């Protein structure tokens with residue numbers, strides 16, 4: 199038998215091809231399907247109309263996150279349409295016998311936070327969800343990607359997807375990060391470098407010593423934003439850090455089965471001589487904290503930088519895009535990033551609302567007060583994260599500083615629930631998208647790390663936390 | 670699914686790069702549980718002013734684009750969120766084909782599931798088309814999937830599309846039915862892999 203060197207992607211892909219006709223996409227088996235309220239109702243309706251069942255209800259898990267209010271859970275949901283969507287998911291899960299982590303569940307949370315924390319996300323598996331940030335789960339060496347509602351229905355009905363194999367892009371991240379510079383800064387810098395379509399048609403595998411030192415939370419932050427570079431998925435080879443994180447979680451294999459699983463997971467990393475369609479190298483040992491200034495996640499600069507001059511861009515299309523971004527953002531070229539006046543701070547989302555993110559933010563603000571010029575809120579990624587944070591007293595650090603401490607959900611990451619920006623407000627946000635209107639019509643989002651957001655809340659503006667933490 | 674074979678229609682232009690699905694259909698309209706009726710919300714924040722009146726500065730509101738069924742735009746169209754509400758809204762508004770130099774993956778994929786044809790063309794042809802539309806107000810283009818050509822007065826461009834996707838679209842085939850033809854293979858896979 200010939201031993202062709204394979205990438206992590208090749209190995210998982212090959213193992214999951216159920217069948218492939220020449221000239222057609224592969225029928226790929228899906229090990230795990232996560233479902234949330236916003237992109238599933240029409241899929242379940244499709245099943246009902248066709249008289250179909252969910253093929254593997256036990257491989258399907260649901261939660262509510264996008265739409266849910268983050269205030270007191272004992273209060274009724276005031277938005278009737280949101281409530282209908284949430285109730286519809288409840289009914290669908292009941293009818294199709296799918297496990298739901300609903301509003302009253304101790305395990306409710308953002309779908310990309312709860313998958314990993316429950317041990318549902320595991321190396322070597324294929325995982326999909328009707329949500330683009332499904333790329334998050336790739337941090338475990340899982341092939342995980344977002345799909346549309348038609349494909350949600352397809353997976354519910356067949357537990358498979360028709361897929362053409364994506365190209366592979368290796369991003370090698372090298373160097374010891376300076377204190378105060380985080381995984382979020384790394385991924386923002388990567389998108390800034392390769393562009394918001396730099397990964398189109400590709401699955402990214404992140405490699406290199408920086409990635410190897412990252413915790414699972416940090417790896418999830420990186421993989422989460424792969425989609426912002428246009429990639430189908432982002433992946434990181436599983437290692438001891440991965441096994442240690444998965445071990446003991448409720449839905450992870452236990453005992454002997456766990457050992458067997460680890461033996462398999464050890465075979466997954468890309469072979470040393472495996473080839474990628476493309477490789478990009480990134481050096482991060484002198485990276486500065488990153489801040490987005492525009493209306494897509496590639497419009498990013500150093501915290502020590504200034505708002506760029508649109509005329510400095512190479513071609514007319516980019517110049518026009520930058521001009522319209524600055525107009526929307528209400529920013530002048532040349533303005534130092536540290537002088538952007540902030541009105542809101544949001545710490546949350548599937549990018550940065552895990553326990554480590556909250557710890558990092560809390561560390562910065564302990565004993566300090568939120569600037570009187572702005573409003574700040576923390577929305578934990580899940581009920582589990584929230585409980586853990588409360589156990590560690592982080593909630594008190596936040597509330598004593600003047601932050602709002604909320605229930606878990608997507609919240610102001612996309613503003614589908616009542617948490618939104620007012621027109622013209624600038625927000626330092628730990629989320630992943632700074633698109634126009636994303637956090638509320640006319641709202642102006644600046645993407646940053648949790649530590650940067652926390653310090654911005656104290657100072658009222660962005661600050662180079664590499665210096666600040668020395669004070 | 671409705672098949673897509675050929676359409677002839679007016680072309681509207683949207684001269685912007687990186688148009689994301691949050692712009693195509695803003696989140697406040699994702700709470701509905703139907704697949705229909707999203708056209709009225711297409712490009713909502715761009716198309717309409719705060720008070721609900723049409724924004725005269727937004728390209729698609731130009732009178733010459735009324736009734737257009739083809740949308741001509743720039744790079745990385747449909748990036749961001751996976752929401753299939755984006756093609757639902759475009760289709761419901763009247764667009765059956767989108768022409769761009771590149772598309773975001775999930776959006777591109779979602780179009781085909783809804784009988785809509787995204788056509789990828791080289792950068793210079795897209796630029797020429799922008800000029801052509803500007804110079805020929807009211808002129809129509811034909812998008813022919815059968816022959817894989819885009820044609821109009823004095824112009825004709827061939828385009829590429831994956832043969833499998835083309836076939837499904839031409840026949841209006843549903844992916845689930847296709848996959849279920851391989852029920853036996855799926856069962857076999859499941860019995861081997863647990």
Ligand code: SF4
Pocket residue numbers: 263264308309310329331547548549607608611612629630
């Ligand atoms: S937190 Fe934001 S990006 Fe993540 S799943 Fe929710 S809405 Fe999507």
